[in-house]
Amino acid sequence: xxxxxxxxxxxxxxxxxxxxxxxxxxxxxxxxxxxxxxxxxxxxxxxxxxxxxxxxxxxxxxxxxxxxxxxxxxxxxxxxxxxxxxxxxxxxxxxxxxxxxxxxxxxxxxxxxxxxxxxxxxxxxxxxxxxxxxxxxxxxxxxxxxxxxxxxxxxxxxxxxxxxxxxxxxxxxxxxxxxxxxxxxxxxxxxxxxxxxxxxxxxxxxxxxxxxxxxxxxxxxxxxxxxxxxxxxxxxxxxxxxxxxxxxxxxxxxxxxxxxxxxxxxxxxxxxxxxxxxxxxxxxxxxxxxxxxxxxxxxxxxxxxxxxxxxxxxxxxxxxx
Ligand SMILES: [Zn+2]
Numbered sequence: 001x002x003x004x005x006x007x008x009x010x011x012x013x014x015x016x017x018x019x020x021x022x023x024x025x026x027x028x029x030x031x032x033x034x035x036x037x038x039x040x041x042x043x044x045x046x047x048x049x050x051x052x053x054x055x056x057x058x059x060x061x062x063x064x065x066x067x068x069x070x071x072x073x074x075x076x077x078x079x080x081x082x083x084x085x086x087x088x089x090x091x092x093x094x095x096x097x098x099x100x101x102x103x104x105x106x107x108x109x110x111x112x113x114x115x116x117x118x119x120x121x122x123x124x125x126x127x128x129x130x131x132x133x134x135x136x137x138x139x140x141x142x143x144x145x146x147x148x149x150x151x152x153x154x155x156x157x158x159x160x161x162x163x164x165x166x167x168x169x170x171x172x173x174x175x176x177x178x179x180x181x182x183x184x185x186x187x188x189x190x191x192x193x194x195x196x197x198x199x200x201x202x203x204x205x206x207x208x209x210x211x212x213x214x215x216x217x218x219x220x221x222x223x224x225x226x227x228x229x230x231x232x233x234x235x236x237x238x239x240x241x242x243x244x245x246x247x248x249x250x251x252x253x254x255x256x257x258x259x260x261x262x263x264x265x266x267x268x269x270x271x272x273x274x275x276x277x278x279x280x281x282x283x284x285x286x287x288x289x290x291x292x293x294x295x296x297x298x299x300x301x302x303x304x305x306x307x308x309x310x311x312x313x314x315x316x317x318x319x320x321x
Pocket of ligand 1: 238268
């Protein structure tokens with residue numbers, strides 16, 4: 001009997017070892033650094049929270065998206081004193097007029113400020129950070145209010161999403177990374193990419209822009225689980241835009257084919273959707289944005305015809321060339 005128990009234990013141990021062996025570990029760059037490093041920092045969280053609240057106050061159409069339902073995030077607000085409320089309202093009013101009308105991805109000035117704020121991490125103040133004095137004053141004044149009501153909850157949500165992503169990356173990230181770099185014939189920056197995890201990001205729930213800035217929203221369940229895995233690679237692939245878009249345009253010109261304005265974006269959706277779906281088992285996958293869903297999304301964004309269909313057309317043209 002004792003022998004049988006021992007054999008069962010050995011069997012279980014070897015099964016565990018086999019499972020551990022199947023896990024290839026997180027994806028790395030050519031320099032052996034982690035491809036993704038996640039941060040959850042105070043200033044950049046406060047900045048994005050005020051940014052989406054300012055857009056909601058301005059009634060911009062994108063502020064009605066599920067990823068930016070920040071006005072409903074009021075738990076604990078009643079604990080604020082009248083003075084604290086006044087400080088908070090002043091901060092939102094400032095963002096509403098000076099920051100939120102700008103696009104988080106394409107406005108160079110705002111992107112530079114966001115990069116500077118992100119670099120400040122959790123510093124006690126924003127001294128020496130290259131942002132307008134008025135913005136610094138608003139952020140520093142509203143921080144105690146943010147800490148009192150939201151920060152602990154937002155940081156907890158960030159930590160949970162980072163943990164979930166790291167576990168998915170350890171299991172599935174390497175083959176996805178290998179597939180993407182192979183298909184695109186591109187490599188990741190040797191030092192890796194930093195992802196700023198914030199409760200809120202922008203209407204899309206995640207974005208990637210100049211200065212290697214990548215932001216993801218942890219308060220948005222639409223990019224949790226396998227969708228989060230797909231999203232982090234989607235945003236990382238945008239860092240190849242500057243080298244890939246000219247290559248695509250050049251190739252299309254030589255083939256004498258018309259390409260829709262947003263073909264490159266459709267290629268990202270399609271490729272990373274395909275890579276994720278081929279690695280993550282169907283039973284643990286969220287409904288993916290690739291295929292028909294992305295097809296509808298791309299058509300809505302571009303008004304230039306369906307990007308996915310254009311991808312297929314170009315692939316055919318390329319394979320026949
Ligand atoms: Zn994108």
